[in-house]
Structures are given as C-alpha cells and as structure tokens.
Amino acid sequence: MDTIKHIPENGKTRVVIIGGGFAGLKLARQLANTKYQVVLIDRNNFHQFQPLFYQVATSGLEPSSISFPLRKIFQKKSNVHFRMADLLEVNSEENEIYTSLGKLKYDYLVLATGVSTNYFGNKNIEEFSIPMKSVSEAIFLRNSILRNYEKALNELDPEKAANYMNIVLVGGGPTGVELAGALAEMKSEILPKDYPELDFSLMNVYLFEASDKLLNGMSEKASTKAQKFLEKLGVIVRTNARVADYDGLTIRLDDDEEFKSYTMVWAAGVAARPIKGISENVSVRAGRLQVDQYNKIVGLDNVFAIGDLAYQTEGKFENGHPQVAQVGLQQAGNLASNFKRLLQNKEIKAFHYTDRGSMATIGKNLAVADLPGIKMQGFFAWVLWLFVHLMAIVGVKNRFFILINWVWNYFTSDQSLRVLIRPKKRSFTDKASLKVKADNMIA
Numbered sequence: 209m210d211t212i213k214h215i216p217e218n219g220k221t222r223v224v225i226i227g228g229g230f231a232g233l234k235l236a237r238q239l240a241n242t243k244y245q246v247v248l249i250d251r252n253n254f255h256q257f258q259p260l261f262y263q264v265a266t267s268g269l270e271p272s273s274i275s276f277p278l279r280k281i282f283q284k285k286s287n288v289h290f291r292m293a294d295l296l297e298v299n300s301e302e303n304e305i306y307t308s309l310g311k312l313k314y315d316y317l318v319l320a321t322g323v324s325t326n327y328f329g330n331k332n333i334e335e336f337s338i339p340m341k342s343v344s345e346a347i348f349l350r351n352s353i354l355r356n357y358e359k360a361l362n363e364l365d366p367e368k369a370a371n372y373m374n375i376v377l378v379g380g381g382p383t384g385v386e387l388a389g390a391l392a393e394m395k396s397e398i399l400p401k402d403y404p405e406l407d408f409s410l411m412n413v414y415l416f417e418a419s420d421k422l423l424n425g426m427s428e429k430a431s432t433k434a435q436k437f438l439e440k441l442g443v444i445v446r447t448n449a450r451v452a453d454y455d456g457l458t459i460r461l462d463d464d465e466e467f468k469s470y471t472m473v474w475a476a477g478v479a480a481r482p483i484k485g486i487s488e489n490v491s492v493r494a495g496r497l498q499v500d501q502y503n504k505i506v507g508l509d510n511v512f513a514i515g516d517l518a519y520q521t522e523g524k525f526e527n528g529h530p531q532v533a534q535v536g537l538q539q540a541g542n543l544a545s546n547f548k549r550l551l552q553n554k555e556i557k558a559f560h561y562t563d564r565g566s567m568a569t570i571g572k573n574l575a576v577a578d579l580p581g582i583k584m585q586g587f588f589a590w591v592l593w594l595f596v597h598l599m600a601i602v603g604v605k606n607r608f609f610i611l612i613n614w615v616w617n618y619f620t621s622d623q624s625l626r627v628l629i630r631p632k633k634r635s636f637t638d639k640a641s642l643k644v645k646a647d648n649m650i651a
C-alpha cells in the first residue's frame with residue numbers, strides 16, 4: 209500500500225487523529241501551532257454539530273448551518289494536515305495505519321471515531337428504519353417526511369393516508385425527545401398550512417421508550433416534566449414499550465401490539481464499530497474501547513481513544529462516562545495538555561470528568577435542564593439551551609445564520625426549508641449504468 213501523499217517527513221513528532229467530531233476537532237485545534245505534526249483524518253471534510261440534527265430533519269435549519277469545513281478551520285495552521293479518508297486498519301506493532309488513501313506512520317494515534325446506530329441485531333429495523341447520526345441521515349428523514357405527505361394527498365382511504373402521516377420515534381433520549389417535540393409543533397403550526405386538504409386529526413407522533421422513563425441520563429423531575437411537555441404538544445408517549453420488529457409499515461412491540469407508519473426513526477441506542485487491528489479484548493460495553501486514566505487504550509503504549517468511543521470508569525461512573533459531547537471535549541482538552549507536557553518533559557495528568565449538567569429542549573419555550581446545584585424547566589431552561597448550543601457552533605457566520613433562523617421561526621412559526629430535493633437518474637455509456645436512488649441524496 210502506498211503512503212498518503214504530501215504529508216512531509218520533517219522530523220516532528222506526528223500525532224494522527226481519526227475523527228473530526230467534538231473530541232477529535234478540539235484535540236487538533238489545541239495541538240495547532242505546537243511542535244507536533246498533526247494529521248486529522250475523517251470520512252467527511254466537515255465537522256457536523258449533532259445536537260441540531262433534529263432541526264435539519266424538521267426543516268428548521270439548513271444543513272450547512274450546522275456543518276463547518278475542516279480545511280477552513282486549519283487554513284492558517286501549518287502543522288495540521290487534513291485528509292478525507294476511511295480508517296481500514298491499525299498496525300500498532302509498526303506504528304502505522306492503513307486508510308482508503310494509503311498508509312501512514314504515527315508516533316501517537318488518537319481514535320475519536322465516535323459511535324454509530326445500534327440496531328441490536330435486528331436486520332428488519334436496520335433496513336427499514338431511519339437513523340439520526342449524521343447530517344445526511346437528517347436530510348433523508350426530512351425528504352421521507354415530505355415525500356410521504358405528498359403521497360398522503362393521493363390517498364382517499366383515511367387509514368392509508370394516516371399510514372403516511374404518522375411518525376414513530378423509537379428511543380426516549382435527547383434525540384427522540386427533541387425530534388418528537390419539533391414534529392408535534394410541525395403538526396400543529398406548519399404542515400396544515402402546506403397541506404390544507406389533509407385531515408391532521410389522522411396524524412399521530414409516537415415516542416416509544418423501552419425503559420420506564422424518558423431522558424434516562426437526567427433527573428426524575430426532568431424526565432417527568434419532559435413527558436408532560438410532550439403530551440401537552442400532542443405526542444403519544446409510551447414507556448416500557450420495546451419495539452421488536454418493523455417491516456417498513458407495521459411496527460410490532462414485544463407484547464405484539466402493532467402500529468402503522470411508513471416513517472420510523474430509530475434513536476434507541478449506539479454502538480462503536482470494531483476497528484481492525486485493535487484487540488477485541490479491550491472492547492467492552494457496546495464496542496467501546498477500554499482506556500486508562502490517561503485515555504490510553506489498555507495494552508497499547510501510544511494509542512489513545514477519546515469521546516464516545518472511550519470506555520473509562522471513575523467514581524460514580526462505574527459503567528463508563530456518559531456518551532455526551534462534554535466528556536469528549538474534556539478528554540480532548542486533557543489529552544492535548546498532556547501532549548504539551550510531554551514536550552516539556554513534565555508528568556502527565558489523569559483525566560477526571562466534571563459533570564456540567566444536561567439539557568434537552570422539547571419545543572418553543574419548553575426545555576429541561578439539570579445543572580450543578582439547580583434544576584430548571586420551561587422558558588428559562590429553553591433560553592439557556594439556545595444560548596449554550598449557539599455558542600458551541602463552529603464559526604461566527606454559522607452562529608449568525610442559526611440565530612436568524614431561530615428568531616424567524618419563533619415569531620412566524622413557519623420554517624422556510626421544506627424542500628424535497630431528489631437527484632436525477634443519470635445513465636452512462638461506459639462500462640455500466642449508474643443508478644442513484646433519490647432517497648439517498650445528500651443535499
């Protein structure tokens with residue numbers, strides 16, 4: 209395998225970072241302008257802000273507003289090199305990785321690949337449901353909803369029309385709760401204006417959660433209040449409801465109760481993808497990689513894992529740190545500090561997570577927040593949620609456009625991005641015809 213081109217061998221200690229999410233991006237930024245050579249590798253050429261995927265899916269924000277080109281971030285950082293590639297294998301004995309672009313030597317390797325959707329081995333659910341782990345999947349959901357409403361207009365049978373209009377969400381974590389609230393608001397304020405011929409009493413938004421409460425990582429008060437907010441908006445919330453199967457239309461619970469919808473969003477769990485070359489012995493809960501207090505993968509001297517991929521226990525986190533952005537950001541900050549300390553021949557410091565709280569928004573003026581020493585619900589929690597997420601967005605321009613969209617949507621209750629974008633099918637005269645499925649379009 210050839211070596212990745214145009215990354216100079218300049219004698220600098222090379223840190224290779226796999227993944228441009230919250231953790232990987234922060235680490236790369238903090239190592240910019242240091243004596244390290246930093247190589248950041250990601251399968252996309254942009255950073256995506258996952259907490260706002262649901263707003264793309266419900267036409268509240270443009271995909272570009274929550275995406276930021278990685279190359280632009282590092283334009284003036286001469287020691288940082290970005291490559292868009294897939295990681296194929298890690299060879300820890302030779303200190304090199306194999307990617308879709310070629311191989312690359314490293315002095316230190318940091319895995320920050322995150323996690324993907326966990327279907328718990330159910331092939332039908334994997335085939336027919338819609339996940340929410342990327343911008344492209346959020347666009348796919350938006351397209352699916354709009355396409356199904358166009359189809360509902362051509363149904364005279366109310367039951368068949370309802371099958372297109374109903375939306376089922378599986379998973380009562382932040383993604384499911386926030387998406388359910390946004391869809392309920394679309395049902396009451398937006399979609400009836402676009403589709404006045406449809407009877408919206410036929411439409412139901414369902415939220416199924418397998419455990420006995422929503423927002424399991426938050427307080428009992430936040431969980432209870434979130435459910436009340438959702439039910440106030442008209443969402444049908446079912447806890448202790450485990451989805452057993454889905455065939456593209458019929459959703460079957462494990463007690464054999466059935467519901468029908470052509471749109472089912474799966475946000476019920478995550479799992480890490482196995483990385484070839486990393487021993488299965490260090491893979492623990494849902495494929496996460498076991499690391500020590502310095503985020504070093506157990507058994508490896510110079511390979512680290514941070515973010516959702518890393519499994520580290522301490523204190524009350526006996527089952528590992530929560531898979532939230534704050535953990536990854538703090539781990540990246542500590543690891544960057546340790547790399548700098550190594551340059552100064554100083555002792556490195558162990559990582560300790562500081563829980564700064566959790567938040568979830570349910571709808572306009574409705575949110576819940578568990579902060580150190582205080583728990584908030586309603587309007588003030590909603591304002592805090594807006595501020596925190598706006599400040600976390602990469603790029604001043606992106607923040608500006610998001611703020612404008614939020615203000616417009618707040619006062620008009622009318623998102624303006626309800627466009628169904630589908631590619632044309634193209635035929636080629638060379639070796640074979642290339643058929644592109646419209647529903648897989650990435651806008």
